[in-house]
Amino acid sequence: MFPIDLRSDTVTHPTPEMREAMARASVGDDVYGEDPTVNALEALAAEMTGKETGLFVPSGTMGNLAAVLAHCGRGDEVILGTQSHTFLHEAGGISALGGVHSCQIPNQPDGTLALEDIRAAIRTEDIHHPVTRLLCLENTHNDCGGVPLSVEYTRAAAEIAHQHKMAVHLDGARLFNAAAALGVSAADLAAPVDSVTFCLSKGLCAPVGSVLCGSAEFIRGARRIRKQLGGGMRQAGVLAAAGMIALEKMSLRLEEDHRRARLLAEGLVSVPGLVLNKGMPLTNMVYLALTDDVPISAFAIADRLEKESILVGPLDARRLRLVTHYWIDDAAIQKTVAAFRSALTS
Ligand SMILES: Cc1ncc(COP(=O)(O)O)c(C=O)c1O
Structure with a gap:
């Protein structure tokens, strides 16, 4: 029996x-550009994000890293959020x-960077300064509660960067979660930016992979960087085949995960001792905090739930994150709420 695994949507x-589809996939050597399934995936990803070309990469981390390296030279500067995944959780790779x-x-609580902060961070032309080359945004914003950033905000932030000749x-x-939550397309959300990475292996359920999309010229550079990083894959069509289903089918059902995240949040806030510390979920993430009167830690609660085959993610002694996805159904939500109630009241 599988556990109810709410630690992340990466566990799908x-x-x-x-x-x-993976067993049936047509394959070739993708470093030679000869894998038909990878080529089809890259073309579909580009079409769905409204960009010229795509590049299949093993992970979101490599997609972001290849993008930053393709946009920036050594010593250039990138503006990003204090809570951004690239800054906090990608092992300092860009540096x-x-x-x-x-x-x-x-980052503001809604995941955005204040426009005046972006303006103020852009360096002036001065031999003492690094050159500000790139602005990085994150959508949905994971550490800010899985919040989606609007098309209007993305456009306004990108306009400032472009005025300063930055990319x-x-x-x-989780771009497709953002699109589902806002009722817009992924292409609408990506239109103002020069490059975008999205992951196939999170809520979209594919086992491996992300796609970096941008102009043909940009992706030519990123493809070379992917090779330098050791990310040139060979018969990767077996992975891309799952990615095709992720894009064609799984991207259409994400609202179901968002509905379950709201259901989970509503259930959990009825349990004494639990509060939502990033508000009601807008996508698939529920961030919880323990009130001061709860005598046990988030780690102890997670251990207790694990005994009932429910896995949750403690962030520190007082906070937890729970993420809904394809393999979490309504019964799993009810069972999880009941398990929290019993851990906190007995
Ligand atoms: C917002 C965000 N960006 C990038 C990544 C990195 O993806 P990967 O784990 O595939 O390297 C993650 C992973 O959870 C993420 O949440």
Whole structure:
């Protein structure tokens, strides 16, 4: 029996349809550009994000890294949020491997970077300063509660960057969740930016992979960087086949996960001792905090739930994150709420 795994949407297994498509996939050597299934996936990803070309990469981290390295040279500066995944959770790759300097500005609770903060962070022409080359945004914004950033905001932030001859990269690991929540297309959300990465392996259920999309010229550079990073894959069509189903089918059902996240949040806030510390979920993430009177830690609660085959993600001693996805149904939500109630009241 599988556990009810709410730690992340990265835990999703491929669907039976994906496994079948993987077994049947036509393949070739993708480093030679000869894998028909990878080529089809890259073309579909480009079409769905409204960009010229796509590049299949093993992970969201590599997609973001290849993008930053393709936009920036050593010593250039990228503006990003203090809560951004690239700054917090990608092992410092942009600095370690690309020599790219980061300028972090605070994320607002809605995941945005204040426009005046972006303006103020852009360096003036001065021999003492790094050159501000790139602005990075994240949509949905994971650490800010899985919040979606609007088309209007993205356009306004990108306009500032473009006025200063900077490029804009969007970490759209969960871009299709943002699109579903806002009732717009992924292409609408990506239109103002120069490049976008989205992940096939999170709520879209594919086992591996992300796609970086942008202009043909930009992707030519990123393809070389992917090779330098060791991310040139060979018969990767077996993975891309699952990615095709992720895009064609799974991207259409994400509102179901969002509805379950709201259901879960509503259930959990009725349990004494639990509060939502990032508000009611707008996509598939529920961030919880323990009130001061709860005598046990988030880690102890997670251990207790694990005994009932329910996995949740403690962030620290007082906070937890729970993420809904394809393999979480209504019964799993009810069972999880009941398990929290019993952990906190008995
Ligand atoms: C917002 C965001 N960006 C990028 C990534 C990195 O993706 P990966 O784990 O495939 O490297 C994640 C992973 O959870 C993420 O949440």
